[in-house]
Amino acid sequence: MNDVLDRLAEVLESRKGADPDSSYVAKLYAKGLDAILKKVGEEATETVMAAKDGVPDKLVYEVADLWFHTLVLLAQQGLGPRQVLDELDRRFGLSGLTEKAGRQG
Numbered sequence: 001m002n003d004v005l006d007r008l009a010e011v012l013e014s015r016k017g018a019d020p021d022s023s024y025v026a027k028l029y030a031k032g033l034d035a036i037l038k039k040v041g042e043e044a045t046e047t048v049m050a051a052k053d054g055v056p057d058k059l060v061y062e063v064a065d066l067w068f069h070t071l072v073l074l075a076q077q078g079l080g081p082r083q084v085l086d087e088l089d090r091r092f093g094l095s096g097l098t099e100k101a102g103r104q105g
């Protein structure tokens with residue numbers, strides 16, 4: 001599953017320096033950080049509204065838009081999904097240790 005994120009991250013990287021007229025991502029990069037942050041904010045709001053509507057397909061669609069735009073943000077900042085997945089993995093490891101410690105205590 002992470003393969004999708006890695007492959008998408010590669011595409012996002014390849015759009016750096018691409019023609020903004022031929023690529024949505026290149027256009028976002030050209031507009032700059034504030035424009036990307038605006039999209040992240042909009043997609044977060046649309047995600048909240050979709051959850052409130054209670055339509056599962058709509059929620060999945062909006063979360064995909066949100067994830068996509070956060071990946072664009074990470075790429076623009078010189079980061080990628082790998083760092084986020086590593087952080088989640090680290091927390092998962094920590095919580096695993098906590099549960100283990102709890103069981104032992």
Ligand SMILES: N=c1c2ncn([C@@H]3O[C@H](COP(=O)(O)OP(=O)(O)OP(=O)(O)O)[C@@H](O)[C@H]3O)c2ncn1[C@@H]1O[C@H](COP(=O)(O)O)[C@@H](O)[C@H]1O
Pocket residue numbers: 008011015022023024025026039042064065068
């Ligand atoms: N996954 C996506 C993806 N998800 C959403 N979007 C775009 O994100 C925008 C979502 O914004 P909105 O829902 O607000 O729609 P909108 O009103 O058209 O948005 P704006 O033009 O106002 O920003 C739409 O224009 C979608 O086309 C995406 N655009 C591209 N990708 C992926 O990124 C790759 C590179 O895209 P290009 O740079 O266009 O080649 C593609 O191969 C895809 O895999």
